[in-house]
Amino acid sequence: MTTLADLPLRDDLRGRTPYGAPQAAVGVPLNVNENSFGIPDVVRDDIAASLARVVSGVNRYPDREFTSLRHALASYLGHGLRADQLWAANGSNEVLQQVLQAFGGPGRTVLGFSPTYSMYPLLSSGVGSTWIAGERDEAFELGAETARRQVEQYQPDVVILCTPNNPTGTDIGLDVVEAVYEAANGIVIVDEAYQEFSDRESALTLLPGRERLFVSRTMSKAFAFAGVRVGYLAADPVAIDALRLVRLPYHLSALTQAAAEAALRHSEVMLANVAAIAAQRDRISSRLVELGYAPYRSAANFVLFGGVADPAGTFSRLLERDILIRDVGLPGHLRVTAGTEPETTAFLTALAEIGNDA
Incomplete structure (x- = not known):
């Protein structure tokens, strides 16, 4: 029987196992x-009606720029964000993958603070980047000085801050994000997949004037949308332009866009x-x-x-x-x-x- 060892797999992928819970x-x-x-009835009905309207036109490609969805996301997030500062993909993993495709790659490094989300090393290796497992403080906390010191030590091309952090649940203050951004010469990603459950202020407040900062979110958790696969991020418009260089054509289906917009129309109900x-x-x-x-x-x-x-x-x-x-x-x-x-x-x-x- 053929095994992976019999295939001409990339050397850096040999011996690895795929992500999977x-x-x-x-x-x-x-x-x-x-x-x-579950999804509340009023939202379920709106999603069903929205999909019914869209499905008659799925013989045509969807809006490549998912313009309406980006306006809806900007409205949901607030903070004065505009549609040209928003990006979305099939789950936040794909969003992060696109950032790493644009700013990572062979010969580049990605720093995270372990233990953290186990997909980060896999996404990094997938684009040929070297993953650096930084250290945390006691009780899996992460302070500004601890983070700054390691960024200055490693000078990574990309830093990923997960807050609240998976799997520890600990979140960080904006002072940590600011310290990392000031110390870094490359991209800083703040992964806020669980932000809606936290009382901490969002890193979205730090976006103005920081063109190397990305703030990533997902609809899988608080929005109960895990099966739909919608992730998104906010960043400077020029940083969003960079993601267009690596995204696949029409990567977000018309059905996904319609379902996400319907859910966002009922954000208060969804987050109840x-x-x-x-x-x-x-x-x-x-x-x-x-x-x-x-x-x-x-x-x-x-x-x-x-x-x-x-x-x-x-x-x-x-x-x-x-x-x-x-x-x-x-x-x-x-x-x-x-x-x-x-x-x-x-x-x-x-x-x-x-x-x-x-």
């Missing part, structure tokens, strides 16, 4: 930070469950402490917790109880998504029953 049909899926709340999710996140953290675990400060829709005597065993015993969480590869740690109140109760009850013995 475990998938299983379980009653309580709390492993990939999805929004457990954010507070409820945050409450379940905080409930999880409090109960984990009572159970003897060590949760980290989280500003996202999930909680990373340490003090797990047997992560693999705990993961398996929860799965036996129809509950799926995430082993993120940190020794003694597991991560759980904040779901609905019944889902959270099921997880916490099962965890208490399992105990924490190795």
